[in-house]
Amino acid sequence: MKVLVTVKEVAEVDDEFEISGLDIAEGSLEYDLNEWDDYAVEEAVQISEATEDIEVVTVTIGPERAEETVRMALAKGADRAIRVWDDALAEAQFLDIGTKADIIAAVAEAEDPDLVLSGVQASDDSNGATGVALAKRLGFEWAAVVNDLELDAGAGIASVHRELEGGIEELTDVDLPAVLTIQTGINEPRYASLRGIRQAQRKPLETESLDDIGLDASVVESPIERTSMYEPETESDAVVWDGNADETAGELAELLREKGVVEG
Amino acid sequence: MTVLAVAEHRRGDLRDISFELITAGRELAADFDTDLAVAVIAGDIEGFADKLNREGVDTIYTVDNGEEFNHGVYAEAVEQLCAELDPTALLLPNSVNGLDYAPAVAGSLNLPLVTDVVGIEGGGTVEVVREQYGGKVETTYEVDSERCVLTIRGAEWPPAESTGDASIEAAEIDIDEGSLGATVNGFEEVGSGDVDITDADVLVSVGRGIGEEDNIPIIEELADALGATLSSSRPIVDNGWLPQNRQVGQSGKVVTPDVYIAVGISGAVQHVAGMKGADTIVAINSDPNAPIYDIADYGIVDDLFEVVPRLIEEFGGQAPEI
Numbered sequence: 072m073k074v075l076v077t078v079k080e081v082a083e084v085d086d087e088f089e090i091s092g093l094d095i096a097e098g099s100l101e102y103d104l105n106e107w108d109d110y111a112v113e114e115a116v117q118i119s120e121a122t123e124d125i126e127v128v129t130v131t132i133g134p135e136r137a138e139e140t141v142r143m144a145l146a147k148g149a150d151r152a153i154r155v156w157d158d159a160l161a162e163a164q165f166l167d168i169g170t171k172a173d174i175i176a177a178v179a180e181a182e183d184p185d186l187v188l189s190g191v192q193a194s195d196d197s198n199g200a201t202g203v204a205l206a207k208r209l210g211f212e213w214a215a216v217v218n219d220l221e222l223d224a225g226a227g228i229a230s231v232h233r234e235l236e237g238g239i240e241e242l243t244d245v246d247l248p249a250v251l252t253i254q255t256g257i258n259e260p261r262y263a264s265l266r267g268i269r270q271a272q273r274k275p276l277e278t279e280s281l282d283d284i285g286l287d288a289s290v291v292e293s294p295i296e297r298t299s300m301y302e303p304e305t306e307s308d309a310v311v312w313d314g315n316a317d318e319t320a321g322e323l324a325e326l327l328r329e330k331g332v333v334e335g
Numbered sequence: 336m337t338v339l340a341v342a343e344h345r346r347g348d349l350r351d352i353s354f355e356l357i358t359a360g361r362e363l364a365a366d367f368d369t370d371l372a373v374a375v376i377a378g379d380i381e382g383f384a385d386k387l388n389r390e391g392v393d394t395i396y397t398v399d400n401g402e403e404f405n406h407g408v409y410a411e412a413v414e415q416l417c418a419e420l421d422p423t424a425l426l427l428p429n430s431v432n433g434l435d436y437a438p439a440v441a442g443s444l445n446l447p448l449v450t451d452v453v454g455i456e457g458g459g460t461v462e463v464v465r466e467q468y469g470g471k472v473e474t475t476y477e478v479d480s481e482r483c484v485l486t487i488r489g490a491e492w493p494p495a496e497s498t499g500d501a502s503i504e505a506a507e508i509d510i511d512e513g514s515l516g517a518t519v520n521g522f523e524e525v526g527s528g529d530v531d532i533t534d535a536d537v538l539v540s541v542g543r544g545i546g547e548e549d550n551i552p553i554i555e556e557l558a559d560a561l562g563a564t565l566s567s568s569r570p571i572v573d574n575g576w577l578p579q580n581r582q583v584g585q586s587g588k589v590v591t592p593d594v595y596i597a598v599g600i601s602g603a604v605q606h607v608a609g610m611k612g613a614d615t616i617v618a619i620n621s622d623p624n625a626p627i628y629d630i631a632d633y634g635i636v637d638d639l640f641e642v643v644p645r646l647i648e649e650f651g652g653q654a655p656e657i
Contacts, residue, residue, distance in 0.1 A: 084469070084471050084472075086622045087624075088471065090472065093474075095472065168438065168450070169441070169447065169448065172438075172442070195469075196467060197465075197469075198450050199429075199434045199451065200434060200437065200438040200448060200450050200486075203434065203438035203439055204438035204441065204442050204448070206439070207438065207439045212516035212517055213406070213435075214517060215406075215434050215435040216435070232523070234431065234586055235345070235432070235586075236431060237586070238524060238525050238582075238586065238587060239345070239346075239525070240523045241404075242519070242522065243519050243520065244517065244520060245517045249516075255569070255573045256572065259575065294478060294479045294480040295447050295449060295476050295479075296479065297475070297476055298475045298476060300473070300475075301472065301473055302472055303470075305628070305629065306629040307629050307634075309618070309628050309631040309632055309634040310632065310633050310634070311623075311628070311633075312634070316641035316642045316645050319635040319642060320645035320646040321645075323646060327594070330593065330615060332563070332593075333560075333562065333650055
């Protein structure tokens with residue numbers, strides 16, 4: 072059995088940042104493994120640890136820099152990694168949901184997994200849609216926002232809890248093969264051990280171009296064009312107290328007394 | 336040509352986003368000088384159709400199939416309605432269920448999809464506004480396509496209110512039950528427990544800024560000193576540092592206390608959805624650009640580990656050693 076995990080290296084923006092053209096200036100960004108994908112990797116590794124003969128393969132779309140993030144997933148227990156990159160991807164303004172799903176679908180078709188785990192969303196783009204779009208392209212079943220997973224590979228069913236709004240979970244059986252989008256909190260992602268980090272250096276990490284996966288540059292074409300990026304007007308009309316911690320704490324204490332939260 | 340919005344309901348009740356979709360839909364329909372159609376799928380479709388009959392809705396299509404959301408049924412029904420109505424824009428909720436079928440519909444119909452939209456303008460091409468990088472920036476996109484699928488964020492448009500005069504039609508939708516690959520077996524309520532944070536008059540709420548589990552006691556001490564109840568944002572519960580019944584936000588509890596003190600909480604949209612109804616909101620966060628300050632009434636831009644111990648002392652307590 073094979074589990075494919077989609078992994079994204081996300082950009083995190085410094086508290087103080089600058090916008091350059093239609094994106095955040097490179098100097099204001101730091102890169103890390105997407106938080107949701109960390110949970111998806113952990114879920115896949117736990118499945119592989121609980122069952123014989125399961126291969127965990129990660130797939131990522133990203134530049135060479137992303138290999139550090141991919142190695143982290145390998146260090147946590149994934150067996151093998153594929154990174155798709157290409158000049159056409161590097162030159163694109165941004166990759167829309169359809170483009171990402173097309174690229175990952177091309178890899179998934181070659182890999183033929185039984186289960187695909189993807190994070191609910193990436194913290195930078197917050198599309199929350201690539202996993203289900205991928206399922207549709209593969210002709211797989213799917214479930215979005217999964218926070219509990221029991222796999223019955225023999226019966227070909229994944230029993231999941233989908234985390235709805237307001238503290239309600241939907242209990243659903245999903246036919247395999249399937250794409251599940253994994254919510255934070257489903258497990259406790261491990262830290263990579265030193266041994267894991269050493270082993271990760273020897274695990275296969277293949278780089279594929281669009282041509283290698285049977286696509287061409289037209290996959291990046293999109294009817295959706297980014298036309299501006301700006302800092303939202305601050306809507307804040309908060310009273311922000313100045314001063315050192317003694318002074319600001321004193322102001323807040325006075326407010327809480329006025330509001331009758333505490334006496335005296 | 337038309338604009339088609341699809342309502343959302345759960346366990347017998349229409350969700351608020353349904354009425355916000357009507358507002359967004361009728362604005363967009365006006366931009367294109369076209370009609371607004373609303374579809375309601377499964378459950379008490381007649382009762383729902385009556386409630387969805389708000390000003391600006393031209394036609395309500397009902398699809399009678401089962402009681403609750405099933406993404407296979409929704410996707411198939413919406414695709415068949417689109418084939419019939421050929422909408423210029425399909426508006427869906429950016430909810431957990433909306434995101435469980437919108438990408439499938441867009442994929443099937445080969446339409447561009449933009450999710451979590453907070454602003455839309457139509458007319459020529461559709462222009463949308465989104466937030467990115469955790470709300471630190473807004474971006475605008477032009478969708479150069481005759482048709483598109485958009486999911487809209489909750490609470491960005493006001494709900495449609497006054498009664499309308501829509502015609503209500505039962506849509507003839509043919510769904511092959513054998514093709515459905517997901518079966519919904521039921522629901523479970525989570526996060527009940529000994530404490531009900533929705534009852535509290537004063538909440539002290541802790542977020543990611545607390546750094547590690549060992550630091551939680553100083554927030555507990557603050558809550559004790561104020562006679563307040565302790566709550567938290569999502570990452571604290573994800574990490575297992577506090578039980579789920581303490582979680583405020585979209586996936587947790589919606590709270591409306593007199594005073595809400597957010598400590599080390601950035602104010603992600605999912606969190607704000609759960610606490611924006613508080614009378615007085617106080618934020619303690621070292622990042623002056625954190626979105627929590629957009630809704631806070633009072634703020635202290637400083638290190639919480641400096642401020643909270645002083646505050647505890649103000650009320651005669653002693654900050655625990657951490």
